[in-house]
Amino acid sequence: MNSSTATALTxxxxxxxxxxxxxxxxxxxxxxxxxxDFLVASRTVGVRSNAAxxxxxxxSAASFLGVAGLIAKYGADALWYxxxxxxxxxxxxxxxSAPLRRSGAYTVPDFAxxxxxxxxxxxxxxxxVVTVCVLYLVPQYQGAGLALKTLLGVPVWIGPLLVGAIxxxxxxxxxxxxxxxxxxxxxxxxLTAVAVPALxxxxxxxxEHPQLGGPLPPTVDRPTTVAxxxxxxxxxxxxxxxxxxxxxxxxxxEAPGQYTLPQGTxxxxxxxxxxxxxxxxxxxxxQWIGNGGGLxxxxxxxxxxxxxxxxxxxxxxxxxxxxxxxxxxxxxxxxRTALAVIALLSLFYLFPTLLGVxxxxxxxxxxxxxxxxxxVLLLPVAAIGGLPGALIGALVxxxxxxAFLATSSGLLVSIAGALxxxxxxxxxxDFRLMAVIGGLVPIPLSLAATNxxxxxxxxxxxxxxxxxxxxxxxxxxxxxxxxxxGAAAGLIVGALSSGLAALVSVTGWVDDAAMRxxxxxxxxxxxxxTVPLAFATMVIVSRLTRADVTADVARIFARMHxxxxxxxxxxxxxxx
Amino acid sequence: MTRPGRPQRERVVLAHRRGTRMxxxxxxxxxxxxxxxxLVRGLVRAQLxxxxxxxxxxxxxxxxxxxxxxxxxxxxxxxxxxxxxxxLILAVLxxxxxxxxxxxxxxxxxxxxxxxxxxxDEDGPSR
Numbered sequence: 182m183n184s185s186t187a188t189a190l191t192x193x194x195x196x197x198x199x200x201x202x203x204x205x206x207x208x209x210x211x212x213x214x215x216x217x218d219f220l221v222a223s224r225t226v227g228v229r230s231n232a233a234x235x236x237x238x239x240x241s242a243a244s245f246l247g248v249a250g251l252i253a254k255y256g257a258d259a260l261w262y263x264x265x266x267x268x269x270x271x272x273x274x275x276x277x278s279a280p281l282r283r284s285g286a287y288t289v290p291d292f293a294x295x296x297x298x299x300x301x302x303x304x305x306x307x308x309x310v311v312t313v314c315v316l317y318l319v320p321q322y323q324g325a326g327l328a329l330k331t332l333l334g335v336p337v338w339i340g341p342l343l344v345g346a347i348x349x350x351x352x353x354x355x356x357x358x359x360x361x362x363x364x365x366x367x368x369x370x371x372l373t374a375v376a377v378p379a380l381x382x383x384x385x386x387x388x389e390h391p392q393l394g395g396p397l398p399p400t401v402d403r404p405t406t407v408a409x410x411x412x413x414x415x416x417x418x419x420x421x422x423x424x425x426x427x428x429x430x431x432x433x434x435e436a437p438g439q440y441t442l443p444q445g446t447x448x449x450x451x452x453x454x455x456x457x458x459x460x461x462x463x464x465x466x467x468q469w470i471g472n473g474g475g476l477x478x479x480x481x482x483x484x485x486x487x488x489x490x491x492x493x494x495x496x497x498x499x500x501x502x503x504x505x506x507x508x509x510x511x512x513x514x515x516x517r518t519a520l521a522v523i524a525l526l527s528l529f530y531l532f533p534t535l536l537g538v539x540x541x542x543x544x545x546x547x548x549x550x551x552x553x554x555x556x557v558l559l560l561p562v563a564a565i566g567g568l569p570g571a572l573i574g575a576l577v578x579x580x581x582x583x584a585f586l587a588t589s590s591g592l593l594v595s596i597a598g599a600l601x602x603x604x605x606x607x608x609x610x611d612f613r614l615m616a617v618i619g620g621l622v623p624i625p626l627s628l629a630a631t632n633x634x635x636x637x638x639x640x641x642x643x644x645x646x647x648x649x650x651x652x653x654x655x656x657x658x659x660x661x662x663x664x665x666x667g668a669a670a671g672l673i674v675g676a677l678s679s680g681l682a683a684l685v686s687v688t689g690w691v692d693d694a695a696m697r698x699x700x701x702x703x704x705x706x707x708x709x710x711t712v713p714l715a716f717a718t719m720v721i722v723s724r725l726t727r728a729d730v731t732a733d734v735a736r737i738f739a740r741m742h743x744x745x746x747x748x749x750x751x752x753x754x755x756x757x
Numbered sequence: 758m759t760r761p762g763r764p765q766r767e768r769v770v771l772a773h774r775r776g777t778r779m780x781x782x783x784x785x786x787x788x789x790x791x792x793x794x795x796l797v798r799g800l801v802r803a804q805l806x807x808x809x810x811x812x813x814x815x816x817x818x819x820x821x822x823x824x825x826x827x828x829x830x831x832x833x834x835x836x837x838x839x840x841x842x843x844x845l846i847l848a849v850l851x852x853x854x855x856x857x858x859x860x861x862x863x864x865x866x867x868x869x870x871x872x873x874x875x876x877x878d879e880d881g882p883s884r
Contacts, residue, residue, distance in 0.1 A: 257833075257843050257844060257847065260844070260847040260848055261847070264819075264847060264851050264852075267852060267855060268815070268819070268851075268855055270859075271812075271815060271855050271858060271859055272812065274859050274862060274863075275808035275811060275812055275859075275862055276808050276812070279866070470841060470844070471830065471833060471834070471843065472822075472823065472826040472833055472843050472847075473823070473826055473827055473830065482823055482824075482827060485823045486820070486823070489819060489820070493816070513867070516863050516866070516867075517863065519859070520856070520859045520860060520863060523852075523855055523856050523859050524856055527852035527853070527855070527856060530852070531848070531849070531852075534848045659801070659805050735794045735797070738797055738798075738801060739786060739793070739794075739797045742797060742800055742801050742804065743786060743797060743800065743873070744870045744873070744874060746874060747786060747874070747877065749786075
């Protein structure tokens with residue numbers, strides 16, 4: 182078993198996954214004829230296939246790679262990310278799913294116009310939708326670059342280009358109708374790809390039973406060399422067996438403490454040596470296994486609450502998820518779909534959690550550089566080894582590429598749907614043009630933002646979604662007093678505040694230590710501030726402009742909330 | 758039974774009596790008369806109340822976890838079935854709870870809708 186065979190197997194897995202995606206998409210293309218097919222699959226998708234498609238679309242690079250990486254690095258507090266990613270659907274089920282479907286709208290901006298009767302608000306909502314989707318595409322492309330670099334050693338820009346090309350071809354070909362098949366398939370592929378290594382390692386773990394929560398950092402079980410390619414600060418608890426060569430250090434480390442490793446340093450760990458851990462992450466097992474340590478940076482309790490707010494409410498503002506609820510035949514099916522999604526996600530997230538734990542045991546060297554997003558990809562070969570390890574590694578690679586493809590396809594359908602119906606005339610040709618443009622724009626952005634962990638990046642997008650579309654939907658569905666001006670003001674305030682926070686935290690302009698760390702923490706986890714701010718703006722501006730409340734609000738409310746059997750539903754279709 | 762058309766007329770009258778009431782209330786909802794609007798308001802209020810109550814239970818429970826953990830750190834270290842309590846709750850137990858709450862919501866929300874349809878279709882509102 183040599184490394185070139187493993188690489189060939191991995192490349193085969195990637196290729197098979199990509200080919201299957203295109204082939205299933207092509208099968209669906211035969212069914213896609215009308216604009217309604219392209220936008221909402223003609224509203225004929227059943228509960229099961231829609232739930233699998235939503236889960237397939239939702240489980241992105243952040244879930245497939247990022248969650249395990251964060252758990253390996255930060256331990257128990259990182260468990261809040263998968264919990265929140267799932268809880269978002271409970272919020273969606275309780276507050277949004279059935280009324281949103283009964284509104285008969287076909288995109289989120291269309292819902293805004295249906296509810297508040299303002300074409301101008303529709304355009305504001307369209308801009309927000311496109312912004313959220315483009316921001317969300319960035320971590321997907323970024324994850325693709327990371328995965329291909331880790332697995333095949335190709336330059337980092339190849340991943341985004343490749344994934345972008347496949348997704349554009351698929352979406353241009355078949356729109357929503359074909360995407361539904363692809364995404365349902367990809368849920369099951371991803372589940373397999375993450376469950377098999379987790380279960381195999383669980384057996385492995387059961388026979389060896391290494392210590393997890395001890396007072397010491399994780400140890401490497403064979404001699405390991407790590408090259409540092411960006412400057413990093415690490416904590417060393419016990420320097421025995423650790424040596425470094427590089428611009429500032431040469432030879433064995435002398436004493437415990439913090440070391441700055443500049444770019445170009447090479448760390449060598451002897452078998453059994455304790456791994457240095459990047460500063461900010463818990464170094465010892467005892468710190469890692471307990472809650473309350475946060476996710477790097479200061480004020481851990483605040484971080485956890487902000488993650489909860491962003492993820493619980495963020496799913497209600499993700500346009501690519503919301504648009505899938507329009508494909509159900511009625512409100513009842515929409516509710517059942519949301520519940521089935523909760524079940525599918527609960528099943529899925531068991532495995533990245535396990536893999537995160539195993540990553541800390543078997544590939545602790547990732548903790549030195551802190552780039553733990555690669556953990557899931559490296560784990561099978563490192564921990565299982567031999568031909569089985571390489572085969573499972575190929576399966577994981579196939580799952581990872583499926584994750585990028587599924588989420589990116591859904592996002593691109595949303596971008597193209599919103600732009601083609603609101604900027605152009607909503608013909609199939611317009612949809613295709615906008616899909617090409619929307620797929621290309623995030624590629625340069627993803628190459629610029631390489632330092633953010635995938636789950637953190639997605640967490641920021643959730644904060645933007647929770648501060649914009651979530652209040653629009655929740656207040657629009659439940660509060661008669663909402664006005665078009667109020668909704669527009671809230672969308673703009675929420676988008677600007679959360680978007681600026683995301684931008685500043687990606688670029689790292691704020692000093693982490695300034696003012697006891699509060700500015701950096703607030704900007705890194707903005708939801709606690711920006712979500713209430715957006716809700717408050719919508720309510721206050723609506724109260725000030727209460728004369729503008731839509732005259733037929735009673736009819737609109739009846740249509741959203743009364744069961745379909747009464748025969749009030751009207752399916753909206755794009756003009757043109 | 759001297760004239761053959763008679764039973765037929767009786768049936769029509771019966772259906773007509775039930776039917777007018779059904780159509781009346783339906784039309785009241787569909788055309789947002791005061792009565793119809795009041796019915797819809799009642800439905801919306803009931804569904805929102807249900808959703809808010811369940812959301813408060815879940816959000817309150819979740820928010821209590823980190824607070825409890827920081828107040829009583831030794832509680833998280835308790836081992837149940839070979840797993841630490843904090844991992845058992847956050848990695849396993851929260852998921853079935855969320856599913857259960859979702860199921861309960863669907864049951865109660867559909868019950869609410871059935872009650873609403875019952876009022877609209879059969880008994881008519883008290884006027």
